[in-house]
Amino acid sequence: MKGLYMLLFSALAFTTSEAQNKFNLLIGTYTNTCQSNGIYVYEFNAASGEFKLKNSSESVVSPSYLSVSADNKFIYAVNENGDQSAVSAFGYNAKSGKVTFLNKNEPLGNDPCHLINDSKNVIVANYSGGSIVVFKKNPDGSITKVQQILQHEGKGVNVARQEKAHVHQVVFSPDKKFVLSNDLGLDKIFIYKYNPYSNNEMLTLKETVDVKAGSGPRHLTFSKDGKFVYLIQELDATLTTFSYDKSGSLKKIAETSILAKDFKGGTGAAAIKISPDGKFLYVTDRVDANNISVYKILKNGAIALVEQQSTLGKGPRDFAIDPSGNYLLVGHQYTNNIVIFKRDKTTGKLIDTGKKIELCSPVGLLFTKI
Template sequence: MQKLILSLLSAWLLLIQLPSASAQQNEFYVASGDNGIYRLTINGQKNRLAKPQKVADVNHVGFLTQHPTKAILYAVANHNEAVVMGFTKHKNGQLSMLNSQAINDGQTAGTHLAVHPSGKWLTTVQYRTGSVSVFPLAADGQIKPRSQLIHHQAVKQQGSKKTKPARPHWVGYSPDGRFVFIPDLGQDQIVIYQVTEQGQLQAHGFSQVKKGSGPRHMKFSKDGNFVYLLNELAMTVSVFAYDAQQGTLTAIQDDQATIDEADWRTASRHSASEIRVHANGQLIYTANRGHDSISIFKVSDNGQIKRIANESVRGAEPRNFALDNTGQWLVSAGLASNSLSLFTVDPVSGLLQFQRGQVQAVPKPLCVLFWR
């Protein structure tokens, strides 16, 4: 009897440590291009997607992120000028403007952004101008004026006098905040910077990928030991081992295709858009435009991956998608179909189950951000 009680107690302790599908965790925000920012929720008991509610009027809003400890949402936008914006998130989910700062690199809006784990700095990348910007953050989360601007250099094309412009597409800090990683689609590199004590970026190195792959977005594994890079043009995932002490990447697996070769003939244009890691760390998901699907990969103990399935997004041109913090739901954003589609996730098999009738209309959805 004592052993049975101990076993039940252990199981209960494990259960309460797992992420729960609380109301807050079911809440997410969608950047809607020229139409502002929308808020939606998922009814966890019924797997229902609530109707979208507009919570911010912003012109040309792009990617979203959030402060690591404060109730603040950040966005890149072209709101009269190219800016990075901060919004206070209230308990009812509404947003109010905190402040904004000009990126000051022409009229090109920021493409992606990330906040340092300490909450002290925010970094943006600008695809069109090939630049990286750093903004200090105040103690209350307000954005201070830009403190650094770096331009990536154009790459000379082999056997030609022409140069290929730099195209930084994503930015993210390492889990410990010591390094910044920027996949550059133009350079076919992951450019690496070291973060100084003042939050400034110093050139540290790069990791080269196959010519013409078009690196777009990347994610760290849950244990921080591996990096998964999504190549937009080749529609592949590259896997790297990460040395956290040295801040270096080593390729450990050849590029893994996100769709079958035969599927390339099903649309006139194909490109990969987003990559996400499941909460359990054992599954990787990517989105495919043209094929209009989500690719599902299993992760082995050595960090390598194997594609096991593709699931239709029930929409057109999935520009972005996101998994909730518990790993129970996936929301896909169809840019061309002006729609959001809801799927449940099997945490063991990784397979997705489309929730029929749970599609909501949002104009030009560009980014999906689940609130922590």
């Protein structure tokens, strides 16, 4: 009898371990260049790197970037489609992977490219529109019409890319008291005070922070302890480190380039993320570089380059690290695949597994619980 109990316990432990190693991988895509249903949900095994398709949305137009509600029941997506752009809300069943359209509304600006959400609001960056808009959430998870719009004005020194404001990202501060927003067109980070309970003034400008002229700030991420911010600039591949204090202020402390010393060609820095243990920083670069740089994060917030390697595809727009930290997945917009790398948790280095998810124009990747 004791042996039977041990056997049952072992089986239960194995089943629990298996379940803990499995996550949903959500993928947002462009739908205007190849056949895509929009949003895809894969089950991903973080122990083995294996994956399988669970479900997808139906005929959703270019849901490029996604944001999932804290309760894991809703997905919010930007529909990046010029003057036909929208922001959409979906019901999400994590177990089955089913994605159910709820509603959509106009973002009052072209080409929304990034978004975040909390229990009250969905906040969106309009790239071509050069604005930030805020939608309130309805009790059923759907979104209202825009309740607040903040229009950025001005231009930068790069005539081709900075002819006007281009808001590229919105990010909550760790304590959710502020929203930081990168404007590629203006070479500025906007810092807004955040009041989620307001009806039409959820965001109020606290200050702006200038970055190097012509650099084009794209995406930033906070260190795990919230004391530092790492910003990647798209136009010249600058990587800037800031200290951050709880009053919502940034102070530049270091700057480097993610370009190799002998590199010649086009650059288009894209995504920046930190490993779940907070020890390593990863940054992708596109155009001719098509690589990913790995940095070790030191105790004082400084970074040290570990390696730089090819992402094995063209257009590494976004990537995601699974919650266990075992794997890093890079989505390639132009080679229509997601390359799966194994992570060495000690060194931060990446090893190609040879596994790929073949998928039309993947743009935004994120993991959720099942």
